[in-house]
Amino acid sequence: MTADPSTFRFVSSNRRVREDRRFVVGNGHYVADVPLEGMLHVAIVGSQYPAARILGIDASAALAMPGVHYVLTGEELAGAVDQLMNGLDTPNVRRFPLAVGQVRYAGEWVAAVVADTRALAEDASEKVRVSYEPLPYLTKAGEALEPSSPPVHPPHGSNVLLDKTFVWGEVEKHFTESPRHLSFRVTWGRNSTVPIETFGVVASWDPWREMLDVWASIQMPKYPDQIARALRIPANNVRVHQDVDVGGSYGVKRGIKHTVLVAHLARRLGRPVRLLEDRLENMRGGDAHGPERIFDVDVAFNDEGIVKSMKMKALDNAGAYAGRAPFQLGKPIGAIVGPYKIESVQYRAQSVTTNKAVQEAVRGFGQSPTNYAIETAIDKVARACGLDRVEIRRRNFIRADEFPYLIPSGTRYDSGEYHTVVDKVLAHIDYPALQAERDRLRASGLLAGIGIAACLEPSGGNSSFEPLLNEKNQTTTWMDSARINVDGLGFVTVTIHTTSAGQGHETLAATVVAEVLQIDPDLIRIVRPDSLACLPSNTPVGSRMAIMLGGACFHAAQKLKAKLTRIGAFRLGVAADVATYENGAVADPASGRKLDWAELVNIAHRGFHLLPPDTEPGLEATHVMQVPTGDKLPEGGRVQMYPCHSFEFHMVLIALDPVLGKPEIRRYVIGHDCGTVINPHIVKGMTLGGIAHGIGAALLEEFVYDDEGQMLTQSFMDYLLPSSHEVPQVEIVHHCTPSPFTVFGQKGSGESGYLGAPAAISGALNDAVADLGIFFDKLPIRIFAISDAVAAARANPTGKTAV
Amino acid sequence: MKLDIGGTETIQTDVETLWRALNDPVVLTRCIPGCKAMTETAPDAYKVDMQLRVAAVGGSFEGEIALSDKQPPNTCRITVSGAGTLGHGSGEAKFAITPLSEGFSQLSYQGVGEVGGLVAGVGQRILGSVSKHLIGRFFTTLRKEFEDGGALAAGAAE
Numbered sequence: 001m002t003a004d005p006s007t008f009r010f011v012s013s014n015r016r017v018r019e020d021r022r023f024v025v026g027n028g029h030y031v032a033d034v035p036l037e038g039m040l041h042v043a044i045v046g047s048q049y050p051a052a053r054i055l056g057i058d059a060s061a062a063l064a065m066p067g068v069h070y071v072l073t074g075e076e077l078a079g080a081v082d083q084l085m086n087g088l089d090t091p092n093v094r095r096f097p098l099a100v101g102q103v104r105y106a107g108e109w110v111a112a113v114v115a116d117t118r119a120l121a122e123d124a125s126e127k128v129r130v131s132y133e134p135l136p137y138l139t140k141a142g143e144a145l146e147p148s149s150p151p152v153h154p155p156h157g158s159n160v161l162l163d164k165t166f167v168w169g170e171v172e173k174h175f176t177e178s179p180r181h182l183s184f185r186v187t188w189g190r191n192s193t194v195p196i197e198t199f200g201v202v203a204s205w206d207p208w209r210e211m212l213d214v215w216a217s218i219q220m221p222k223y224p225d226q227i228a229r230a231l232r233i234p235a236n237n238v239r240v241h242q243d244v245d246v247g248g249s250y251g252v253k254r255g256i257k258h259t260v261l262v263a264h265l266a267r268r269l270g271r272p273v274r275l276l277e278d279r280l281e282n283m284r285g286g287d288a289h290g291p292e293r294i295f296d297v298d299v300a301f302n303d304e305g306i307v308k309s310m311k312m313k314a315l316d317n318a319g320a321y322a323g324r325a326p327f328q329l330g331k332p333i334g335a336i337v338g339p340y341k342i343e344s345v346q347y348r349a350q351s352v353t354t355n356k357a358v359q360e361a362v363r364g365f366g367q368s369p370t371n372y373a374i375e376t377a378i379d380k381v382a383r384a385c386g387l388d389r390v391e392i393r394r395r396n397f398i399r400a401d402e403f404p405y406l407i408p409s410g411t412r413y414d415s416g417e418y419h420t421v422v423d424k425v426l427a428h429i430d431y432p433a434l435q436a437e438r439d440r441l442r443a444s445g446l447l448a449g450i451g452i453a454a455c456l457e458p459s460g461g462n463s464s465f466e467p468l469l470n471e472k473n474q475t476t477t478w479m480d481s482a483r484i485n486v487d488g489l490g491f492v493t494v495t496i497h498t499t500s501a502g503q504g505h506e507t508l509a510a511t512v513v514a515e516v517l518q519i520d521p522d523l524i525r526i527v528r529p530d531s532l533a534c535l536p537s538n539t540p541v542g543s544r545m546a547i548m549l550g551g552a553c554f555h556a557a558q559k560l561k562a563k564l565t566r567i568g569a570f571r572l573g574v575a576a577d578v579a580t581y582e583n584g585a586v587a588d589p590a591s592g593r594k595l596d597w598a599e600l601v602n603i604a605h606r607g608f609h610l611l612p613p614d615t616e617p618g619l620e621a622t623h624v625m626q627v628p629t630g631d632k633l634p635e636g637g638r639v640q641m642y643p644c645h646s647f648e649f650h651m652v653l654i655a656l657d658p659v660l661g662k663p664e665i666r667r668y669v670i671g672h673d674c675g676t677v678i679n680p681h682i683v684k685g686m687t688l689g690g691i692a693h694g695i696g697a698a699l700l701e702e703f704v705y706d707d708e709g710q711m712l713t714q715s716f717m718d719y720l721l722p723s724s725h726e727v728p729q730v731e732i733v734h735h736c737t738p739s740p741f742t743v744f745g746q747k748g749s750g751e752s753g754y755l756g757a758p759a760a761i762s763g764a765l766n767d768a769v770a771d772l773g774i775f776f777d778k779l780p781i782r783i784f785a786i787s788d789a790v791a792a793a794r795a796n797p798t799g800k801t802a803v
Numbered sequence: 804m805k806l807d808i809g810g811t812e813t814i815q816t817d818v819e820t821l822w823r824a825l826n827d828p829v830v831l832t833r834c835i836p837g838c839k840a841m842t843e844t845a846p847d848a849y850k851v852d853m854q855l856r857v858a859a860v861g862g863s864f865e866g867e868i869a870l871s872d873k874q875p876p877n878t879c880r881i882t883v884s885g886a887g888t889l890g891h892g893s894g895e896a897k898f899a900i901t902p903l904s905e906g907f908s909q910l911s912y913q914g915v916g917e918v919g920g921l922v923a924g925v926g927q928r929i930l931g932s933v934s935k936h937l938i939g940r941f942f943t944t945l946r947k948e949f950e951d952g953g954a955l956a957a958g959a960a961e
Contacts, residue, residue, distance in 0.1 A: 048891050048920030106919065126862050126888035284924060706804045706927075708917060714924035 005676060010515045011744055012677050017507045017685075018522075019500075028245040031200040034215045036272035039202070040069055042262065043121035044275075045111040045128045046285050047103035050355035050709025051137035051150070054101055054130060057111055061127040067116040068124045070269055072261070074098035074110065080268075081230045081260055088162060088326050089470050092155035093353070095321040097257035102135070104152050104320035105355045106710050107284030112261055114273060137355040137709045141294060141317035144352035152320055152353040161318055162326040162351040162469060166333070166637045168408035169344025174309035178300030182384055186376050187778040188369035188758075190292035190317065191701040192362050193693065194719065195501075197247025198282040199255040203263040204272035212263055214240045219249040219501050220256060221463075221478075221538045224531040230260045231267075242499050242528035249501035250693065251361040251541065252288035254324070283714045289703050290362035291328050292317040295373035305385040305392040310337070311346040312373060318351045318359055325359035326351040328366030330465030331542075334411045334641020335367065335456045338374045339418050340396040345408050349469075355709050363693060364457075364751045365542065368758055371455040372779065375759035379452075379766070389452045389763070390431065394419060397454070404740070410638025411458075412629070413645045414739045414747070417673065418454065421649050421735045425671035428733045429651055434667065438767075441655045441666075447790070448666075451764025453650040453756035457674070458642035459748020460741075461542015462630035468639050476631055479624050480548035481535030482556045484513060486619035490601040492517070493525040494556075496549060497537035503750060504682040505545055509553045511678055512744075516557035518583045519597075536624055543748025544627070546678050547644055547739075552625035554743040559621035567603055568595045570612040628741040644739045644747035646674040648687075650760035654768060658794075661787030663699060663765060665728040670756075673735040675747035684732060687753040691730055694757020695722045702780050769793070804923045806934055808896065809913040812942045816949040818900050818908045822876030824948065824955055825898075834944040836937045837864075847871065855889065862888030876900060883916075890920020 005012075022028055059071035078100045086093060094100075098109050111128055115121035136150035143149050144159035151159055175181065201216040214227065218240075228235040246253055258275050265273040277286055298311040318325035329349035336345050382392040397418040398405045405413045434450060441448035462478035483495045494509050506526040514521035540549075561581055568586025569579035572593055580587050587594035595603075603610045604619045611617065628643040649671035656663045670687060677683050700720040704712045713719040730753075738745025758779055765781055766774075772793040776785065814821055824830045828841040828849060835841075837855040844850050847870040854863050866885025873879045877900050884893040896914025903909050918930060948955040 046921070048886065106924075280921065280925065284921075706923070708804060708919055708923070710804060710919050710923040710927075712804070712924055712927045714921075718924075718928060 005738065005745065008515065009518065010511045010521050012680065014680060015511070015521065017504045017679060017681050018510065019504055019506050028247070029243070030197060030245050030247055031202060031215050031217045032276055034202050034244070036202060036204055039272040039274050040114050040116065040269065041118040041121050042265065042273060042275040043113050043118060043125040044109050044281050044285060045113065045125045045130065046281070047099065047106055047108040047110050049103060049132055049134050050106045050139070051135040051152070052103050052132035053135060054099065054103060054110065055133055056131045058129040059111065061129070062113055062124040065120070065124050065127065067120045068113065070114040070265065071128060072098065072112045072114070072265060074100040077261065077264060081264055082232060084230060084256055084260065085226055086322055087324065087466060087470065087473070088322050089472050090156060090161055090322060092157070093153045093161065093322050097261040103132070105357050107357060108320065109257070109285050112265065114265055114269065118276065139354050139356055139705045139709055141292070141315050141352050141354065144317070144354050145315070145350070152355060159353045160350070161322050161353060162329065162349060164469065165346065165348040166409065167346050168410070168638065169309070171309050171311065171344045171346045174344050175300040178302060178308050180301050180303065180384065181298060182380055183296070183298040184376065184380060185777060186295050186297070186373055188291060188293040188295070188372060189702040189779050190289055190356070191697050191703065191780070192288055192290035192360070193248070193250035193252050194283070194721065195248030195250065195253070198277035198279060199253055199258055199286055199288070200274070200276040201255055201259045201262050202272060202274045203259065203266040205263070205267040205270070207270070210237050212238050212266070214238065214259060214263065215244050216240070216255060216259060217244065217246045217253055218255065218499055219246060219251070219253040219539055219541065221541060223256070223539070226256050227259055227263060231263055236532060238531070240531035242497065242530060242534070244499060246499050246501035250363040251365065253501060254360050257287060279716070280714055283719065284357060284711050287323060287358035288360045289319060289357050290359060291325070291366055291369050293369045295369070297373055297377050299377050299381060301381050303385060305381055305387045305395055307340060307342050307378070307381060307396055309344045310342050310377065312336070313348040313350070314370070315350045315352070317354050317356065319356040320353060321358045323358045324361045326469060327465050328359070328361065330469045331365040331458070331641065332367050332370035333409045333465065333468065334458045335645065336370070336409050337407050338371060339398060339416065339454050339456055339647060340378070341398050343408065347409070356705055357703070357711065361541065363690070363754050367458065367751070368694070368697065368755050371453070371755050372759040372762060375453045375455065375756070375763065379763050383770070390422065390426065393452070393454050394422060410634070411641045414643060414741050415675070415737045416645060416647050417735065417737045418647055421647060421671040421673050422454070424735055425649050425651055425669055425733050428731065429667070429669045434651070434653055438653060446655045447658050447768040448653065448655040449764040449767030449769070451650065451652040451654065451760040451762065451767065453760035453763060455648060455756040455759065457543055457646040457648065457748060457751050457755050458644070459543035459646055459750070460547040460627055460643040461544040462627040462642065464630060464634065464639045464641050468634045468637070474633060476633055478538050478627050478630065480537045480544070480552050481622065481624045482509065482549060482552035483535060483622040484556045484560050484620065486560070486601060488601070488605040490598055491525065492519065492523060493527060494553065495527050495529050497528065497534035498539045499528070500540060503540050503545060504679060505540065505549055507679050507682065508546060508550055512550050512553040513557045516554055516561055535622060540750070542642065543750040545750070546746045546748055547742050548625055548627065550678060550746060551743050552623045555623035555625065556621045559623065560619060563615070563619065563621065564600050566612055566615065567600055571595055571603065571610060643741045644675065646747040646749060646752060648672050648752055648756050650756045652760045652764050654761065654764040656768065656786065658790045659787060661783045661790060663786070665695070668728045669731045669733060670753060671733040671735060672752060673737050674749040674752060675736060675739045675742070676745040677736070678744065678746055683749045683752070686749045687732060688730055690751060690753025690755070691757045692722050692727045694754045695726055695761060697779060698758040698761035699726065699780050699782070804918055804927055804930065806894070806916040806918060806930060808916060808934055808938065810938065811909060811911040813903065814908050814910060814946060814949060815906060816908060816955070817906065818902050819876050820949070820955065821900055821908045821910065824945070826870070830948060830955065834941050834948070836940045847873070851885070864889065890918060890922035892916060892918045
């Protein structure tokens with residue numbers, strides 16, 4: 001850490017989020033607001049079968065409609081573009097934006113209809129006749145492991161995309177030595193984030209300048225590179241406009257297939273083309289589902305509840321194409337023991353293809369499911385040992401004096417004060433009183449339970465999981481950048497080089513630059529150049545921007561401050577290390593003489609003769625930031641994953657009527673430590689939104705497929721989101737353990753709340769029904785599952801029920 | 804998704820007339836909800852064009868209907884398959900006509916269907932009731948055919 005928290009002026013202060021103004025008044029500028037002359041619109045023809053050979057596509061009736069310009073099929077597109085990037089070394093799992101020869105899930109894109117309006121394109125899409133020959137299909141991950149299962153990609157030979165076992169430490173020895181073991185299975189249902197703004201993209205091709213312009217609702221690393229590669233054009237022929245507001249993403253806005261499709265059409269037709277998904281297209285064919293995972297967990301522990309070793313098998317149902325799904329099994333390796341001192345771990349990561357929609361990255365990149373499995377294990381050990389669930393966590397936590405702490409899988413945790421956070425939460429909530437309230441609810445005839453979850457949010461995202469799971473990948477940097485320019489009138493403009501999906505990066509960048517330069521943040525303009533004018537950057541994923549964009553802004557501002565100080569010192573006739581910088585002015589402390597901001601700016605912009613030797617004119621500084629600690633390739637299956645580790649501790653009280661089964665959250669408290677907070681409103685918003693998202697994952701949201709391979713929850717009538725009825729008032733207890741690896745001690749908070757809420761809610765419901773012999777082992781825990789299980793248990797009080 | 808359909812209806816006509824009506828594409832076109840055209844492609848085989856709305860989606864269906872195991876004027880097996888913008892569907896049902904008291908017949912039917920595509924996902928919660936509703940409309944229209952003033956009232960079908 002290079003800044004002293006006691007001197008913070010703008011960092012951590014109660015300042016408004018500058019982006020909020022335009023969003024609140026409805027003046028965001030989204031991809032749907034991009035008006036291009038002569039723009040055409042796309043509607044998609046989706047597959048009706050989970051698996052089928054495409055025998056023919058007859059578009060003649062659609063093309064005969066006035067205003068319909070084109071119907072694009074997979075055969076044509078596959079001949080014109082390269083297959084979409086595949087992160088794993090699975091060359092025969094080929095993916096194109098439109099199905100080629102065969103469909104692999106119900107809803108997969110088969111053809112794209114282009115017309116003057118979206119409505120016309122939709123009408124015409126109904127006239128496209130596709131004849132299919134249905135093929136065998138599968139939907140369950142367990143079936144996909146069977147060698148006899150129908151292969152989703154016959155050339156690949158099986159449905160297994162990834163099956164890798166890691167052993168970190170002396171697992172077998174620890175299991176043999178430990179007096180007690182337990183094992184269980186839990187399942188994380190297929191859910192995702194479903195932003196209110198669906199994915200949209202506009203592309204336009206100028207053949208005379210050889211330039212593809214793209215506007216998209218995007219949160220995708222290396223997006224321009226991927227477009228150029230797929231279209232086989234030079235990367236500097238692709239210009240992505242980053243100044244497009246993104247109406248929510250939480251990981252999933254990665255519409256590369258949409259973009260390649262639209263970009264090809266724009267080139268083919270010589271007109272701008274737009275694809276804006278409707279909700280049905282988004283839910284069934286947008287390729288934005290999240291992890292669907294079965295965990296088999298074994299833990300070895302002693303009578304004191306100390307967990308020595310863990311074996312975890314995670315079997316993930318990737319859907320029809322690899323997408324980012326397999327890597328979401330890799331990232332949790334960086335926090336595979338959670339906040340606990342588990343000494344050794346065996347981890348088997350399995351990813352399989354089935355005839356379901358494709359996964360995309362979702363908030364936490366696989367961490368929340370893993371945390372759910374770990375926390376379930378800790379609760380079960382507590383129960384087996386007859387220990388309080390808070391006490392067992394305290395016993396297993398890494399202690400504050402043990403940081404930086406190396407976990408078995410190779411990541412060094414930066415810092416944490418887990419015991420202190422728990423103490424603060426217990427004091428805030430009055431734990432004995434909470435237990436008394438639960439018992440009072442139970443005595444009144446309700447079911448009631450307390451849920452507890454302690455977990456980490458790895459942050460500062462790089463892509464170490466890629467070389468870990470694919471040895472051909474040798475990536476060791478995931479940089480982000482900032483550039484600061486002070487113009488001739490002394491006004492400051494900062495460029496940032498990605499889109500934002502509501503994370504408040506403009507506020508972040510302004511706050512950090514203002515902090516270093518000691519000027520008013522409101523005087524700083526933040527802009528996003530198009531991708532051709534951008535410095536090397538990735539994208540706001542992996543809870544990285546406070547660390548990475550914040551870090552890049554900090555270092556660029558330091559460079560600028562150093563230049564201002566050199567200029568001032570030279571004019572004052574003192575050494576640069578003697579001169580002081582304060583509030584934009586440079587002074588000689590001995591004489592008290594000083595040059596203010598306007599004078600320094602004037603010299604830099606107009607007085608080359610006044611500049612120190614070998615000084616470039618102007619006031620400009622850039623910084624390309626490397627992820628802290630992320631500089632090495634994996635060795636022996638171990639790698640430093642992310643640099644920083646935020647901590648959250650959830651306590652929740654749930655009550656429910658035993659007949660109705662509808663959970664009601666009576667109290668929700670989260671202790672949250674993401675190090676130094678840059679802007680408290682942003683962190684609060686992230687945490688509350690993350691908990692709401694976690695409530696959805698725990699109780700409501702699931703992409704359900706029937707036995708015929710059809711997706712049943714395609715709209716918000718059936719895919720249920722938490723509303724204000726389900727989301728309680730959340731009390732946040734703050735704590736700050738600065739990270740030693742970042743400029744202000746900040747850690748990430750972009751996934752906070754979501755990483756522990758599902759585990760906490762599951763824990764509360766299982767506490768509520770434990771005395772009935774019920775254990776809910778699958779998320780989401782729907783109302784009907786609760787009421788059915790309670791009714792069955794009451795009808796048969798001796799039987800143990802796993803639901 | 805799978806759908807079970809079945810029921811019993813009472814129609815005010817005799818067994819023979821009802822049998823003829825149920826084998827007459829002209830009558831069926833009038834009675835099947837959303838049916839735009841029904842053309843005979845072979846003996847006991849028809850092509851149908853339908854226009855339907857279910858929940859938030861609407862669209863057109865092209866289907867084939869085949870009649871088999873016919874035992875006039877009492878029982879018959881009907882096989883339906885079709886596909887369209889809404890999705891695809893197939894089904895098989897058996898119906899039986901038995902005489903009731905003077906001037907009335909009973910028609911009972913039992914079958915299973917399978918529906919896929921958009922309609923399965925969007926409409927799954929209501930498909931059961933939608934199918935009941937559509938069948939109800941079929942019989943309401945069919946009954947009207949036999950009522951006073953209806954096209955098939957007392958000998959009009961001859």
